[in-house]
Amino acid sequence: MLDLTGKNALVTGIANNRSIAWGISQQLSKAGANIGVTYLPDEKGRMEKKVRDLTEPLNPSLFLPCNVQNDDQVTATFDAVKESWGRLDILIHCLAFANRDDLTGDFSDTSRQGFQTALEISAYSLVKLAQQAKALMTEGGSIVTLTYLGGVRVVPNYNVMGIAKAALEMNVRYLAAELGPGNIRVNGISAGPIRTLASSAVGGILDMIHHVEEVAPLRRTVTQAEVGNAATFLCSDLASGVTGQILYVDSGYEIMGM
Numbered sequence: 001m002l003d004l005t006g007k008n009a010l011v012t013g014i015a016n017n018r019s020i021a022w023g024i025s026q027q028l029s030k031a032g033a034n035i036g037v038t039y040l041p042d043e044k045g046r047m048e049k050k051v052r053d054l055t056e057p058l059n060p061s062l063f064l065p066c067n068v069q070n071d072d073q074v075t076a077t078f079d080a081v082k083e084s085w086g087r088l089d090i091l092i093h094c095l096a097f098a099n100r101d102d103l104t105g106d107f108s109d110t111s112r113q114g115f116q117t118a119l120e121i122s123a124y125s126l127v128k129l130a131q132q133a134k135a136l137m138t139e140g141g142s143i144v145t146l147t148y149l150g151g152v153r154v155v156p157n158y159n160v161m162g163i164a165k166a167a168l169e170m171n172v173r174y175l176a177a178e179l180g181p182g183n184i185r186v187n188g189i190s191a192g193p194i195r196t197l198a199s200s201a202v203g204g205i206l207d208m209i210h211h212v213e214e215v216a217p218l219r220r221t222v223t224q225a226e227v228g229n230a231a232t233f234l235c236s237d238l239a240s241g242v243t244g245q246i247l248y249v250d251s252g253y254e255i256m257g258m
């Protein structure tokens with residue numbers, strides 16, 4: 001039932017070999033899924049090359065630029081999915097952004113522009129991608145996004161990203177309710193802190209990781225592959241009755257009071 005052979009999976013958010021999306025795409029591929037990759041394009045084409053080289057072993061059948069702030073690129077992405085695959089089964093939303101200045105210091109200093117940017121890229125993008133994906137998920141499907149405990153509890157320095165994750169987690173529930181009748185399931189994974197490009201922008205990330213290593217029931221933080229395994233489960237028939245949920249993959253840290 002964990003076999004994803006014949007399933008078409010579009011993965012967003014791979015930036016480098018530390019990316020959680022890279023861990024997820026490797027596990028989806030191991031389970032047999034046909035992988036499509038999107039990357040955030042830059043003027044010099046650096047990201048394209050880096051992500052292309054990294055993902056080559058998975059033999060992605062689609063490789064597309066997709067800045068979620070650019071509606072034309074989002075539309076072009078799903079047009080390409082329709083043309084090449086005809087049908088989409090799995091969408092992995094694994095991206096977020098906030099200005100570095102807004103990920104340290106006082107939350108009340110967040111600027112209007114910083115707030116809008118964080119919410120647009122990190123939360124609205126799931127709505128935008130789901131809007132396009134639902135028409136292609138003609139045989140049902142699974143949408144998985146990545147969130148963090150800072151969306152439900154106050155975590156020092158996480159600041160505006162916590163607000164974005166709170167919005168993202170509500171997006172999961174509203175989308176699950178809307179898309180459920182079409183057998184499209186929508187879930188989130190709340191991952192424990194992992195060293196990545198995005199998390200390095202959060203002030204004190206290493207302290208957060210050390211704290212988890214001391215306090216979490218498993219006395220360690222999690223790996224990208226463990227998050228990838230949970231995502232693969234959520235995308236498989238093993239999770240056919242699961243939607244609208246946030247699954248904690250955090251070594252159990254979330255249950256602790258002290």
Ligand SMILES: NC(=O)c1ccc[n+]([C@@H]2O[C@H](COP(=O)([O-])OP(=O)(O)OC[C@H]3O[C@@H](n4cnc5c(N)ncnc54)[C@H](O)[C@@H]3O)[C@@H](O)[C@H]2O)c1
Binds near residue numbers: 018121
């Ligand atoms: N690393 C952690 O500790 C941790 C914990 C819980 C949740 N998460 C979440 O996991 C997800 C992936 O982050 P990561 O830690 O793997 O870091 P990462 O830096 O590897 O991935 C973030 C991705 O977002 C992409 N991105 C940023 N702006 C974009 C835009 N406008 N359009 C398209 N893509 C854009 C980047 O290109 C990058 O690939 C994020 O949602 C993050 O909040 C991370």
